[in-house]
Amino acid sequence: MIEEKEITCIVCPIGCRILVRTDEKQIEKLDGNKCKQGIEYAINEALDPRRMLTTSVLVKDGEWPLVSVKSSQPVPKNKVFQVLKEIKMVKISAPIESGQKIINNVANTDINIVATRTVKKIMK
Amino acid sequence: MINRQVDVAVIGGGPAGLSAAISAKEHGANSVVILDRNSWPGGILPQCIHDGFGVEETGESMTGPEYATKYIEMAKQENVEIMIQTMVLQFDEKQNIIAVNKNGIHTIKAKAIVLAMGCREKTRWHAMIPGDRLSGIFTAGVAQSFINLYNIMPGKNVVILGSGDVGLIMARRLRFEGANVLGVVEILPYASGLPRNVVQCLKDYDIPLFFNHTVTSIAGRERLERVKIAQVDENMVPISETEQELKCDTLLLSLGLIPENELSKNANIEIDEITGGPVVDQNFETNLGGVFACGNCLQVYDTVDMLSLDAKRVGKNAAKYTDDQKQKENGIRLLSGEGVRYVVPQRINEYGKMQLTLRADKPKDVSTLYVLFGAKEILKKRLPWVNPAIMIKIDVDISSKVLESGQSLEVKIK
Numbered sequence: 001m002i003e004e005k006e007i008t009c010i011v012c013p014i015g016c017r018i019l020v021r022t023d024e025k026q027i028e029k030l031d032g033n034k035c036k037q038g039i040e041y042a043i044n045e046a047l048d049p050r051r052m053l054t055t056s057v058l059v060k061d062g063e064w065p066l067v068s069v070k071s072s073q074p075v076p077k078n079k080v081f082q083v084l085k086e087i088k089m090v091k092i093s094a095p096i097e098s099g100q101k102i103i104n105n106v107a108n109t110d111i112n113i114v115a116t117r118t119v120k121k122i123m124k
Numbered sequence: 125m126i127n128r129q130v131d132v133a134v135i136g137g138g139p140a141g142l143s144a145a146i147s148a149k150e151h152g153a154n155s156v157v158i159l160d161r162n163s164w165p166g167g168i169l170p171q172c173i174h175d176g177f178g179v180e181e182t183g184e185s186m187t188g189p190e191y192a193t194k195y196i197e198m199a200k201q202e203n204v205e206i207m208i209q210t211m212v213l214q215f216d217e218k219q220n221i222i223a224v225n226k227n228g229i230h231t232i233k234a235k236a237i238v239l240a241m242g243c244r245e246k247t248r249w250h251a252m253i254p255g256d257r258l259s260g261i262f263t264a265g266v267a268q269s270f271i272n273l274y275n276i277m278p279g280k281n282v283v284i285l286g287s288g289d290v291g292l293i294m295a296r297r298l299r300f301e302g303a304n305v306l307g308v309v310e311i312l313p314y315a316s317g318l319p320r321n322v323v324q325c326l327k328d329y330d331i332p333l334f335f336n337h338t339v340t341s342i343a344g345r346e347r348l349e350r351v352k353i354a355q356v357d358e359n360m361v362p363i364s365e366t367e368q369e370l371k372c373d374t375l376l377l378s379l380g381l382i383p384e385n386e387l388s389k390n391a392n393i394e395i396d397e398i399t400g401g402p403v404v405d406q407n408f409e410t411n412l413g414g415v416f417a418c419g420n421c422l423q424v425y426d427t428v429d430m431l432s433l434d435a436k437r438v439g440k441n442a443a444k445y446t447d448d449q450k451q452k453e454n455g456i457r458l459l460s461g462e463g464v465r466y467v468v469p470q471r472i473n474e475y476g477k478m479q480l481t482l483r484a485d486k487p488k489d490v491s492t493l494y495v496l497f498g499a500k501e502i503l504k505k506r507l508p509w510v511n512p513a514i515m516i517k518i519d520v521d522i523s524s525k526v527l528e529s530g531q532s533l534e535v536k537i538k
């Protein structure tokens with residue numbers, strides 16, 4: 001199936017509107033870019049758009065009520081809200097170390113959710 | 125009263141203060157202390173949980189908290205002392221600092237001072253939005269700290285005024301937390317935030333961006349219930365026929381940042397009206413010898429990368445000053461001409477190679493940047509595009525002849 005997508009390039013502030021025509025997983029045509037720098041970005045955006053995901057997870061007994069987290073790799077764009085939904089159901093006990101794995105294979109993406117800060121436990 | 129002496133005292137422990145302190149240590153300062161009023165080091169970074177920090181500097185994209193941790197660890201390794209929950213009340217031209225914390229009042233005599241107080245956000249009063257005084261109006265950064273640090277949602281139906289990066293990032297953050305973002309309203313015909321954020325925070329989630337629009341009224345009883353927005357004409361005056369009402373309980377303001385310089389003003393440091401930060405020379409030294417400025421209290425940087433790199437140079441210069449307290453000449457001025465909003469440094473008092481950072485006044489295609497000495501071009505550089513959201517960095521070589529002339533230099537973009 002032939003599809004056309006208009007991608008706004010983010011490589012520089014000119015923001016070229018690059019028209020990408022794809023046939024299944026093949027690039028048919030690329031048009032509208034003033035330079036070559038954005039080509040790779042446009043192709044990825046057309047075939048398999050992904051985004052780094054950052055959010056936070058609830059913490060029990062921590063110095064803070066939340067710990068900030070990120071996806072270990074960029075998440076397919078169409079799975080962002082599914083991943084967020086799964087993250088919202090989790091509550092983790094302090095102490096938490098930066099880099100600690102919080103969720104394994106989130107929403108069956110093979111991607112993990114990892115803490116980006118340390119949260120100490122509070123003594124009651 | 126607790127008295128002490130240090131080589132370099134740094135006011136503010138955000139990325140600028142941390143970088144400067146680490147670098148001062150690396151360049152031979154014996155004792156370096158950071159004073160910060162927050163109960164954590166790292167400044168604004170712990171609430172900036174999104175990624176994109178450090179790309180230019182290290183090639184690696186980190187989140188704000190990760191970036192802060194990296195610098196805090198380096199500071200510890202260099203034996204930089206960090207005093208948190210310590211508020212600086214004043215300093216003077218003799219490098220005496222007065223600060224307060226729960227142990228009492230501290231007087232600190234430093235050989236050099238580095239200003240790294242960061243900035244604060246513009247409020248409703250800067251945009252002069254008429255209407256009721258009610259709850260539900262927040263600056264974007266405050267909403268960010270509520271959501272990301274304290275787990276408090278500011279509201280459900282949100283309008284954002286101003287397309288600065290903080291506002292764009294908050295649009296996406298609010299969507300992630302289940303709020304309905306009705307749109308971002310921008311008075312200019314272009315976004316003031318980075319293109320990446322326009323795409324990845326708004327377009328990705330179909331959040332409308334209203335260019336040439338502003339908020340014309342705010343209404344509700346105790347809590348915000350609705351705002352009116354309207355298109356503006358070329359003189360930025362709202363066109364009443366275009367007015368529309370948006371039902372919302374929350375208005376976030378992302379109107380820009382103002383360098384935090386109350387302390388500097390009280391110490392009689394000369395402030396640049398455009399940048400809002402101290403007037404500095406090529407070494408980032410203010411008009412008070414031995415007092416240097418860096419980070420967002422000097423000028424509002426686009427990204428933390430450039431900010432940290434400059435702050436490192438500031439730390440080095442402060443360390444150098446501690447063993448060579450040379451009084452400098454006033455030097456010559458560097459003026460912003462046509463097409464240029466501002467240039468830092470504003471003064472030059474040494475000849476040789478140096479870096480200038482500047483901003484254009486509006487977006488343009490292919491342009492030429494000139495550094496002029498009278499009618500003579502000291503530097504001419506073609507730029508493929510210019511955008512006020514993206515700072516321009518250029519290297520120039522200033523000769524002793526230019527310096528000795530006493531004449532100002534001018535920077536232009538045509």
Ligand SMILES: Cc1cc2nc3c(=O)[nH]c(=O)nc-3n(C[C@H](O)[C@H](O)[C@H](O)COP(=O)(O)OP(=O)(O)OC[C@H]3O[C@@H](n4cnc5c(N)ncnc54)[C@H](O)[C@@H]3O)c2cc1C
Nearest residue numbers: 136138139140160161167168212241242290419420427428
């Ligand atoms: C919402 C938001 C999003 C951002 N996103 C990005 C991004 O994606 N990528 C990027 O590269 N950059 C980003 N930035 C910019 C980056 O965070 C800032 O440029 C950087 O934090 C500024 O560093 P700073 O050290 O100058 O100031 P700050 O981090 O603000 O630190 C200043 C410190 O000084 C302290 N202080 C002030 N006055 C006193 C006093 N009198 N006594 C004691 N302490 C004092 C304050 O408490 C504070 O801790 C973002 C900024 C914000 C606000």
